[in-house]
Amino acid sequence: MNRERDEIAVVGAGLAGCLLACFLARRGYAVALYERRPDPRTGTVERGRSINLALSERGLDALRRIGLDEQVMADALPMRGRMVHPVLGEPGFQSYSVSGDRAINSISRGALNNALLEAAAKLPGVRIAFDHRLVGLDPDTARMTFETPQGTATADARVVLGTDGAGSAVRGQLLEHGLVTESVDFLDYGYKELTIPPAGGDFALDEGALHIWPRGTSMMIALPNPDRSFTCTLFWPTHGTASFASLGSKAAIEQHFAAHYPDLLPLAPDLVDDYQHNPVGVLGTVRCDPWQVNGRVGLLGDAAHAIVPFYGQGANCAFEDVVELDRCLTECDDDWSGALPLFQQRRQGNAEAIARMALANFVEMRDKVASPVFRTRKKVEHALERALPGRYVSQYEMVSFSTVPYAQVRRRVRRQYQVLGAVAAGVLAAVAGAAVAIGRGRRR
Template sequence: MPEWGAGTERVAIVGAGLAGCLLATLLARRGIDVTVYERREDPRVTAPERGRSINLAISARGLEALAQVGLRELSLSRALPMHGRMVHSRDGQQSFRPYSADGTQAINSISRAELNLALLEVAERTRGVCVRFGHRLSELDMATGELSFETAGGQRAARAGIVLAADGAYSAARRSVTFRQGFTFSQDYLQHGYKELTVPPRDGEFALDPDALHIWPRGSSMMIALPNLDRSFTCTLFWTGAEFAALRSPGQIRDHFRRHYPDVAALIPDLVDDYLHNPIGSLATIRCWPWVHHGAGCTLALVGDAAHAIVPFYGQGANCALEDCIEIDRCLGETDGDWTTALTRYQQRRKANCDAIADMALDNFIEMRDRVNSRAFQAKTAARHALERRLAGHYVSQYELVSFSTVPYAQIPDRIRRQDRAMALAAAGALGLGGAAVALAAAASRVTRRKSP
């Protein structure tokens, strides 16, 4: 680690998104001065980018993180609970599928921009935090700890001993170590992209049921819709590039939606304009290792999407990134502020968890666009919910463990396998219901006792 001289910043965070703002607040509360650099201008004085909202589905993990900075209740007051999926068939029929066995659990639709502003304002009110907008990182020199930025006023430079990269899937800070010996990196794109549409209020009210995440599964593709506080819905198409390219004229667009999304086509008055002018975003899973890098001048740690971008089909990208911040803060507390040891623990504890949710998110895409229409899948889900009601606290579905608990992601697949094995034995007559309950309790205990790697 370098010695600190005049003008050297102890900690720099690159990126003032959800993770960057939360992390800045947590560190400043420990008495650590933090400078946050954001490439965009202040979002409070600039218009949002068209077609890039993608509502967040904040659930238990994100809410627990927000509670650490006093934003849990405020966030819930600005969110809309969704207690299940509303599946729309090709003939316009709708079927509601609750997320939890008792129907009480909900994920929460909230504006990413609004939540980001709330976290930004908390960070700026925290003594020791300085946020600098309009600073696009162009280079990080690990040998000197110097960060070079492009600004409206020209090139600017700063120095830091600790650099925390919270600047997203296409992290500029991560480029400084991309070609380091021993650094592994993969960037796997889906053949699908996404495009946003808007269903406005109808006669001042929601045009669709606001208590659900709406899904139009179409086998190889799908559309979803999440409610907003202004009574609109943000719809997102998840289509292949070929599907997007096939629709070029207003007539083709209208005809396609009337055929494939008949119950919503008439609810989107700006359908053609949104479709033709909103951008197509990409969907990628990013994995890399290690997340922490030491140079002669600084230490760099990757956080959130910069370390582990995932596809959005489990609604866990933001929740997972916020958990990263809590883990870094926890590790600093455990090590009395020893950054080297704390960051080593952070990456060791989080890597397996982030790999696990990345895999589950990819699998959930297949479930949402295809399996939800399968009678076998529906029967299996109903059976699982029946078991959850009959064996409350012992049998818990994967969805509930991911969205409504803080059980480490990496423990969930093993727990599900153990649960299914116990129930298979019960069904075969090797165990009675009471024996199954004991086996399930033992499975849950073995999993939760095991520490994350």
């Protein structure tokens, strides 16, 4: 008996892949988890690639289902709102929820990945192969070819699931076979990480907030870490006179930050070194179709639908993919040829919805959060949520603090805005009518 032929192969031992391995093992499957990198539990983190995650309800819901939520949340730091840093003046806090007590959670991507990897490794039926880079895949037979330190190796599987990120090798193999189509829309923006260390053994900024420096054409955010540091991420244009490409020398970097981020310089003693040596990452949206081929090969998470990070939903969305696939397997009696198409049918519209919302939220964070009009709109939204509990719920609350499907969130928000528009028009008409009546009365 060939044990490999009975295994479900999960290619990519990142967040989604490790979680998926846990869910599949719980269902009684033999799982082979393949990863191109060495074991991250024993290696060093690549410089400038440790973007924190904002874990919210969708991700927590998935972790609860396998009993990992309390373990993961032990090192999480709740952020109940945005702290907006202007160029001049004091920072201002904007609560995420109407009650002020709901929070998204800052957590280390590496720590979460290691916790999920440990959980998968402990489950019966799961084997993990590191240093295995997928270089070949036969979609008809599910035979895989890997490059390893020992040379080329092949492996068979019952089903192959690609959870290997935006640059998915599994998706690349399906593209080579002409079985899927793909579009990748890159932003003219990149990202670079900086660090704010602890100050006197404590946090240098309020640890209960996501800090944001909106600057119109660019922005920076900072998320707290358990060691009392902050991981800052610059989102800047990649070309032009005010971009990553325009700053090179130590003097130019210091001058730019003094002008645009004056409160950061005293807090980040290694800013220039971080800026000069940390890489610039790319940002983009990946779409492909279909997400599966003949019930033998499937794609999940970023491998199927990578999004930009501006709603903090990338990992949360991928975790929700895993929950939905598990649900589809149950409904299809573990018939993969039925479950994988059903999974795509249910998730593709939701993936597109959050992709669009993430792009729109970039504009909001970069351009709008510091404006008086935006702050007034948020106050009105919170007032409506208090006056109409359960009937009016803001988009942010539904995305971050519920498991309402993303596509349903967009539809509901559009209906709410239509109602608000009609009410506002009615109020304006009434005010105008009253003004006319008063004018006539005065003329008499």
